[in-house]
Amino acid sequence: MVAILNSLANLVRATKLDGISQFVMAYGGLRGAIAFALVVVLDEHVFPSKQMFITTTIVVVYFTNLVLVCTEMTAALVTQHEHVKQF
Secondary structure, eight states: OOOHHHHHHTTSSSOOOOOOHHHHHHHHHHHHHHHHHHHOOOOOOTTTTHHHHHHHHHHHHHHHHOOOOOHHHHHHHHOOOTTTOOO
16 A cells, blocks of 8 residues: 555655655555554453553554664664665
């Protein structure tokens, strides 16, 4: 889905996103969405502490996204990726 939407957006963008940038966006977004979707569909009768699972999942997704952004930016700076040079 990310590749399709980025392809459409690249039609009107001045600076096009390449495959590496699209992969980073897809990797970060899908991981959190899948985890949250799985915890939301839990049955409250089987898992009485469903709300705690939801809260924990949100915290873990936020934390790991923060860590991944830091490591991805560091990797991009080390490899001198072209989109980082713009900043």
